[in-house]
Amino acid sequence: MSETESAVPVDASTYREAMSRLASAVHLITTDGPAGRAGFTASAVCSVSDAPPTLLVCVNRAASAYAPLIRNGTLCVNTLGEGHETVAGLFGGRTPMDERFAAGTWRRLRSGAPALTDALVSFDCRIVERHAVGSHDVLYCAVEAVAAAGQADALLYSERRYRTLPRAPRGGSAPAEPARGVRAIGARPPEGPVLALRSA
DSSP states (O other), rough: OOHHHHHHOOOHHHHHHHTTOEEOEEEEEEEEEEOOOOOEEEEEEEEETTTTTTEEEEEEESSTTTTHHHHHEEEEEEOOOOOOOHHHHHHHHOOHHHHHHHHSSSSESSSSOOOEESSSSEEEEEEEEHHHHEEEEEEEEEEEEEEEEOOOOEEEEETTTTEOOOOOOOOOOOTOOOOOOOOOEEEEEEHHHHHOOOOO
């Protein structure tokens, strides 16, 4: 029997389980404008190009944040660090929008989308292209401003748990530290970043 003949179609549950093995940074995707303020937790964020600076964000069309995001045409990608687990959980569940935003301190960059003050980095963006793929839209976003403020270890999401990745020492001026691995910091909330794309 050939490999092709023995292949079993991949169902959604098997695919989600396999994808849970991929460690991803955790982000809050926020927007504000004529369609109102909205946001959700996401791990599906990726750099596209640095000339011009462009990134992509994947969002489920059934998400409550989807319509405001598309109508406003702008968004901010706020990359989270250790200590942001609570706000990540709020933005990743069915919490009302006002309660989500009450959990953080925000500022505005160029687009007017809320930028989390202590995010590791915030990418302020304008949506320039959109493609539908399955249940999601892939949003291509031109980065118009960047703000880096946070100093915490990076927050990751892997195997349905939040974990932290220690920051690397800069420039060699600091004494070498013993290597530290990725550290798990608790079980996944009922709906974390992966599910947020469907339920936010």
